[in-house]
Amino acid sequence: MSGGSKLWGGRFQKPTHELVDQLNASLPFDRRLARHDILGSLAHVTMLARQGIVPLEDARAIAQGLRVILQEIQEERFVFRLADEDIHLSVERRLRELIGPAAGRLHTARSRNDQVALDFRLWMREAILEVGEGIVETxxxxxxxxxxxxxxxxPGYTHLQRAQPLLLAHHLHAYVAMLARDLARLQELYRRVNRSPLGSGALAGVPYPIDRAFVAELLAMDGILENSIDAVSARDFALEFLADLAIVMAHLSRLAEELVLWSSSEFGFIEFDDAFATGSSIMPQKKNPDVAELLRGKSGRVFGHLMGLLTVVKGLPLAYNKDLQEDKEGVFDALDTVALLLRVLPPMLRTLRIDRGRMHTAAEQGFTLATDVADALVRAGVPFRDAHEAVGRLVAYCIAEGKTFGELAADELVRFHPRLAEIVFPRTVWDAVRAREHPGGTGPEHVARALEASRSELERTARWLQQERQRIDEAFARLLSEEFP
Structure with missing residues (x-):
């Protein structure tokens, strides 16, 4: 966060223009980092005292002042002033009011560049856990x-045309599989985010005998970022977070689209609970799937934030540039959007009403057993392409005659292939479903095992999320105790 400001003396002969102050200020949105800024400062001053860089008496006064400020913020008594420019200077200004000149020692061996990078990472790891918890619940x-x-x-669909019979459980499990990959991506990102940049200074490191690993340990981080230039200028962790959220939203949007379709009169597969639908301002009969539509629509909002940040960082030279002040608002909004949707979706899903009969009837229509007839011919020794062509002509005949496969006589079947009257092929949708008992298939036994395996994996992920939250909470509780430094 290098640059001129009327808050910094020496080099400048006059304050910045009031419009520049408005443009330059990030406090309206980065105040969200207040808690993490204070906790990072507590860890920093603890290390400074331990290393003998700052007198112990001053370090204790700073720590006590920081605890007071955090309490003021939590109780909404803290006065945020636009003139402070950002959350870091806002906290430092209040600290000086509380303890006097000793507050100036807090910024020893630290730049706002590595400070904000730390704050953002501390915030983001908790955001990752929040999204992970929402995905687990969904x-x-x-x-x-x-x-x-x-x-x-x-009926399963391809090209939105009835294709083959499926178990509803198998169809729903497809979304569980997608979300499992989302969880895995977030866990991988967490390991990359949970590294401390503090000690990198403005870009080149600092000329003090600091202990970066100790600070990381105090903050429950898994190590440090090795390159000081990279540590203050990299925002790929924010890009990756937005990319992960964008993929989550793509998956949720696909689910929402199917729920919207299935709730229509044309499908009639499901009905939303009244608590998750709305009426029309003019048509009394309407029950609109607005919640699912909003879920689908808000995906564009998250996609846009990813593209916005990619555009910000794509041409920046190393190291820090003021452009990077644009790295947070989109991330904050994306998190708020996804987290809210992940809270709404579980109760909406649990209250869906399924029209089992309508689904079953639809599965029987549209010649969804055609592929099974072709496969039966193949098992009888007919090359697949020949079988495919024969059954295709058979379907065309049935459509023209208004018949189903089950209504065809033997003399009709042999017109299309001599083996059709001899083979046994599935006559019901359940025959077709049970024929696919293999890993990944829609067979009932396999689907039951897949559901159980996914539940076990979710339980493991939930435990990891809980363990990380506990580790962070315990570390922060220690920093906030009177024993530090």
Whole structure:
């Protein structure tokens, strides 16, 4: 956060223009980092005292002042002033009011560049845990819905055309599988985020006998960032977070789209609970899937934040540039958007009403067993391409005659292939479903095992999320205790 300001004396002969102050100020949004800024400062001053860089008496006064400021913020008594420019100077200004000139020692061996990089990472690791918890809850809701309706068959679709029969549980589990990959990406990102940049200074490191590893340990971080230039200028962790959220939103949007379609009169597969639908301002009969539509629509908002940050960082020379002040607002909004949707989605899923009969009837229509007939011919020795062509002509005949496969006589079947009258092929959608008992298939036994495996994996992930939260909370509690420094 290098640059001129009327808050910094010496080099400048006059203050910045009032419009520049408005442009330069990040306090309206980075005040969200206040708690993390204070906790990072507590760890920093603890290290400074331990290393003999700052007198112990001053370090204790600074620590006590920081605790008072955090309490003021939590109780909404803290006065934020735009003139402070950012959250770092806002805290430092108040600290000086509380303890006097000793407050100036807090910024020893630190730049706002490595300070804000630390704050952002401390905030983001908690944001990752919040999103992870929301995904776990959403996945559990999907599994609950799947388990409740394990005996329901519906048509699977390709090109939005009825294709083959599927278990509803298998279809829902596809979204659980997508979200499992989202969780894995977030866990990987967490390990990259949870590294301390503090001690990198403005860009070149600092000329003090600091202990960077000790600061990282105090903050429950898993180590330090090795290159000081990279530490203050890299925002790939924010890009990766936005990319992960964008993929989450793409998955949730696909689910929302199907729920919107399924709730329409044309499909009639589901009905939303009244608590998750709205009426029309003019048409009394309407029950609109507004919640699902908003979920679908807000994906564009998150996608836009990713593109925005990519555009900010794409041409920046090393190291820090003021452009990087634009790295937070989009990330904050993306987190708020995704976190809210992940809170709304589980109860919406758990209250869906499934029309089992309508799904089953739809699965029986549209010649969804055609592929199974072709496969039966193949098992009888017919090359697949020949079988495919024969069944295709058979389907065309049935459409023209208004018949189903089950209504065809033997003399009709042999017109299309001599083996059709001899082979046994699935006559019901359940025959087709049960024929696919293999890993990844829609067979009932495999689907039951897949649901159980996913639930076990979710439980492991939930434990990891809880452990990380506990580790962070315990570290912060120690920093906030009277024993530090």
């Amino acid at each position: 996945s559990q809701a999907l599994l609950d819905l799947a388990n409740e309706h394990r005996d329901v068959v519906l």
